[in-house]
Amino acid sequence: MAIRGLCSFFVNLLVNETKSTSIFLPLQPMSTFEKIPAILLLEDGTVYHGTAAGKIGTTTGEICFNTGMTGYQEIFTDPSYYRQIMVTTNAHIGNYGVNSEEVESESVKIAGLVCKNFTANYSRMMADESIQEYYLNESVVAISNVDTRALVRHIRDKGAMNGIISSEVLDIDQLRKMLAEVPSMAGLELSSEVSTKKHYFYGNPEAKYKVAVLDLGVKKNILRNFDNRDVYAKVFPAKTTFKEMQEWNPDGYFISNGPGDPSAMPYAIETVKEILAADKPLFGICLGHQILAEANGISTYKMHNGHRGLNHPVKNIIKNHCEVTSQNHGFGVNPDEVRKSDKVEITHLNLNDQTIEGIRVKGKKAFSVQYHPESSPGPHDSRYLFDDFVAMLA
Ligand SMILES: NC(=O)CC[C@H](N)C(=O)O
Secondary structure: OHHHHHHHHHHHHHHHHHHOOOOOOOOOOOOOHHHOEEEEEEOOOOEEEEEEEEOOOEEEEEEEEEOOOOOHHHHHOOHHHEOEEEEEOOOEEOOOOEOOOOOOOOOOOEOEEEOOEEOOOOOOOOOOEOHHHHHHHOOOEEEEOOOHHHHHHHHHHHOOEEEEEEOOOOOHHHHHHHHHOOOOOOOOEOHHHHOOOOOEEEOOOOOOEEEEEEOOOOOHHHHHHHHOOOEEEEEEOOOOOHHHHHOOOOOEEEEOOOOEOHHHOHHHHHHHHHHHHOOOOEEEEOHHHHHHHHHOOOOEEEEEEEEEEEEEEEEEOOOOEEEEEEEEEEEEEOHHHHHHOOOEEEEEEEOOOOOEEEEEEOOOOEEEEOOOOOOOOOOOOOOHHHHHHHHHHO
């Protein structure tokens, strides 16, 4: 019996050798899902064929790509990606499995996934389950075995557009009709759909500082960064007014990242105007940055292609240094209007395309960045921005 067990262990090793990078972890059986055909249809009529992954079904959203080489679970759960179909340029998705703590919100927020290799065979001691199990539990539709290099070049040249993935409807005409019903991202207000429904607290109630967080789709790592700096956070639903937040008597206000079009959020723009009028310290990240610009009369625009990845070079023009940053945005702040503004000044610029990466309001303790100093995933170069904000609270 023992000999037979040993034999089957070695046979298993030989058979599965190419499916796992570690021989010390249990090897998961190859799934049959890879044999089911799936289709990705883009708004411009381009069709990509692949195989089904995750839940068998149909999903729609704006197609976007992220060039990060790691951190897929943080990307899946980032609320800013709500209603977007993610294409990963990293060819291997799933190979280190899924861990319940490596999330930026309580559920998967991307509308669907397009990748090259979607592997249920993971290899990591800290993993709780495979990506396939995770996607089934979270009801996420994905397509793999797609030529993602060709797809990304196509989107890069043609610009942002909607797409539909299906592993249940394979008729292009029918898919085209379903896709035509999907609204464009421009003009969409989505924060109220992902924001908390009720306020909650994060951190230590005895902490030195109190910050009111306007949750437009906040990532958990922003709250962790506050907690690590002796800041107690009260997180408010997206449509909370300045007056309601002020009742808690916070030392400062934070305007979070989030999905959708900033120009479609008059309620948040109004809240930020009131915080500025009250001369309170304010820090905004990504969507929060765009809302700060709007509150100062500067418009935002939909980019041809957004910035989504972990290696975007940004120059801090005040400190004269460069940061490698984590990014995820499809809208930007109008550069000409910022330069003409007598209310705000530029603090950070993107070294790839000179887009506006950071602003501060003249004469006020208020600033914001377009990128993600909390990273998760990504480099930690820009964490000093949290320190700068905390210094303003004193
Ligand atoms: N990460 C974010 O906050 C994204 C902001 C906005 N929805 C955009 O796509 O530009």
